[in-house]
Amino acid sequence: MVLGPTEDGVGADRYTGAELPVLRALLHISDAVLRAQYFDEVLEVIADQARVALRAATVSICRMEPELSALRILHNAGRLAPQEQRWPQNDLYPVAPDSTIHTLLAKGIAYANSLDDPGCPVESREVLTSLGKESEVAAPVMVGGSMWGTLWVTGVDGRRFDDGDILLLQAIAAQTALAIGRSELLSTVWRYAFEDPLTGIANRRAIDQRLAEIDWDTTYPVVLMCDLDDFKRINDRNGHPAGDDLLRVVATELKRLTETIDGAFAGRLGGDEFCVLLPDATLVAAQIFALDATKALRSATDLDVTLSWGAAAAGPQVRSGSDLLAAADAALLEAKRQGPARFSTGMSTPVVHSGLDRRARDVKRTAGVTELVGDLVTILDEQPGLTTVGALEVLAVQVQQVLGTAAWALSECGEDRHTLRSLRSVDSVLHEDSGLSVLTDLGPSSYALADYPASARAVSDGTAFVAAVDLENSDPAEKALVTQLGYRAVLGVGVPAGSTSYLLEFFSRDGHRDLVEIAPLVRVLASYCVSRVSGTR
Template sequence: MHDQGGAMSSDASMPDPPEMEGSILESRVGGQLRSLMTIAAAVAASRQFEDFLALTAEEACRALGASSVSISRLDPERDELQTIVNVGEIDPSEEHRPADERHLLSEYPNVAAALKAAEPRLFSVDDPSTSPEDRAALTRLGRESAASMPIVVGDQAWGELWVSTAPGARRFTGDDLGLLGAVAEHVAAGVTEAEYMTRLAGYAYDDGLTGLLNRRGFEERLSDALADTAHEDERARPVSLVVCDVDNLKDVNDSYGHEAGDRMLVHVADALRTAAATAHGAVACRLGGDEFAILLDGHGPDVARRVAQMAVDRLARTQRHPITISCGVVSTEAGRLQPAALLRAADAAQYRAKHTREGSVVVGSTLASHPASEPGQRRSHRDRSVVDLQLLLEHCIERLDEGTDETPAQRLAGIAEVVSAALPVEAWAVLRVDVGPPSAPGGVQTVHCWAEAPPRGPVPGRDGPPAEYPPAVLRPAVEGETVHLFTDEDTEWDGLRPARGAVAVLLAGSGGHLLRLDVGDLIAARQLPSAVRLLVGAALQGS
């Protein structure tokens, strides 16, 4: 809603909003939320970036009632858009996954301007304001109307989401831009994740000295392998682990220097890499210092012992100065085994090998099953950062459907409680807002609020007189146009500070109410804006 110059009253005698009609899931907002859940699941589940884009485009096509959807990537060096995926009723000249469909931006100045300004576009064949280039494109494709939304990664345009309708179908309006923007945000999240994983694969998971997988990469591979076995049947494939310790490395370092010790470690890495190559899918790793490992996904203890013995024998034949390593082998044949438990068992077997005879291989007890979790085990950084938006939205929708007779503030508080239970939310507040004229500060009065125990710091407006939020921040958030994310990088809004322990603040509202979430993880916070916007819209519909 756009500002008409009037103020929204915060008078406590305002009439109660009408009850919400029907289930949230039965409303149009519910349909949008379901689409967003499907796209969120695609972000988490897709292993191939192109598959994720195709599923996202198909779901956007269904949710918007579009005839076709295209996702294109900007190539700034060539000044052109390269289409990656087309779905829906595409033109015979188009392909679903084109190998080389490119559009020069010099031929579409309106597209170039919108990408540069990060602004959406709406246009149709009979709209006088439609550019000749856009009208020609619609006519060539047999389309009547279209909308486009820039895909922004960081502060740069990454590409464009383009949707169209056939003649006679419902045309796009400004009401569709909210969901279109949410889809673009999820594409941006997928792009960020794909680029992040590509960078990690290049340097974060490699040991600099030996070129083997490092401990971080090993732990992720091990976790993935064991997680996969948990979804198999009773005869799940085994996962085996060899842990190796280089004998007498300290003596070599002390007698010949660390360069000689490094050469020794490289020899060990080469032997383990060669031995691992004889078992399909096996990977050699350097865990740190003089400790190495071989992970054998799909192989039992017999194969693991053979591979370990091959490496031992190869090193024993090293000219001039034979090298010995002591190896422990352990395997799980069925059930779910926690990574830490498997590693401890392999360490124990390696310890026995080292104290039995240098250069020996000891097979530990086969571990059939362990509890799904271990007391006190901490979640990995990846677990804390990645938001399961699908599950979060499902729980929020259930909470909203339970509270159809509640006030808007109570429904917003319900959303805050669900989100806080799933994410590192340091504090939240539901605010009744009075937005004055543009020249006056915006005053807020807390309706509901919560903070972790012990409290992690004050939330402005929780205690005492209403806090003053920057009007430029408050007005668009209350008008439902967007959800704003503020971090310590955003020095423009000095009047808005996160609660202690929080790194980001999300604001969303409508009709005189505002939900504030102070989030303690920036990666998680960046995945939330589109979901929070739709949830707040669902909570406040009819208010």
């Protein structure tokens, strides 16, 4: 039995008192189309109400996949066979282009069949038998003049479908077409609301929503934040279109990598800052992701660009999206302050005062010692309330950036003059394949001065020393420590400050030459930091 396209839907003679459930079902469907925010909600209501109205065993909503010559089943409702699922993942029903069913549906023609009908097509008979059903009625869902998919209804226990049933199903199919049109509009609005227009990945609103959906009692996610080092210079040198292209490349690589991890998510926070969410991960996993992403970026662009990374993990003190983002941002700030192409977790050390915004500062500058003095004075002017330790930390960061040293440490020696206690230490392990340096702690936390004569003299006299694996007359103890830590040279600068003295140390993997040249200046600048803070200058 077939029935052609209809504009009027169900005939008035069907709406008798006995057919009140039919009217009620149509009203439910119409209301669902107008109110639902998600397409799957509409599908569920349509299938359930259609089954009631048609007194059917099952209702299936299918999407035509022309390239596969198949109907993809989106939703099943009713008395399902064992092999059927309510929300199938990849259930396809082959429909040959030359088959009777495809010919009818493509022309917008509904049909009904039953196993006891001699004219029942072979393909219908086979599928009904395999599912344990006796009869079927199907109507195409026409959107924009072409077949979007079908509503397929089955019957059991002697149920047979007639012309009235076909008309009713056509009316439901028309409501389904309205739902599809509205769903596409909602999807467009949703996409623009939660998608970054420049890069096509998630925007800040989508990131916040994803974090809000996390069950913080059972899930321990990790967030990475990254941004491009010296992005302003790239824009100024190559133009904003080139900068936009670079942002798209970063977004593409982050999205590609997150798609290989279940539940991972990448988005753009704004400007040149991006965010990656790793569900139930560790900081080690975050480091591996950062290394892989940085390596991928190097391969994807000809520009000389690097990324800096900060990562944070959920824990007892970090149990919300805002807290996790703030912790990752603090780690990123730490990485940027230590130089370009750094990865930091920000877990073990307090914030280093740099005074310069990470987006405005030219982190690639290597002009040398000439700028070191001016930068230090500028930063201390901008932060007049710094302590002696804070001022020396600023100096350490600036020297590290000028020289590109692998690590630095600031230690304190109390009145007993016997023990050096580490206040602040930053080590960086360079990964050659990605060009990213991972910030770690530099141990030990304390050691006896008597074991390191060069350090003892520097702390006592306010002098400096350089020890290196290939430098004659190096203090044997300092040389052994350098070797143990995996470096080639160290510069130590003693800094007397009243009853307390400090030791600044800079470790290099490249040798001692630059350390020897800059030692006198670092010694002077360290004294300047102390005198400035104490007000004795």
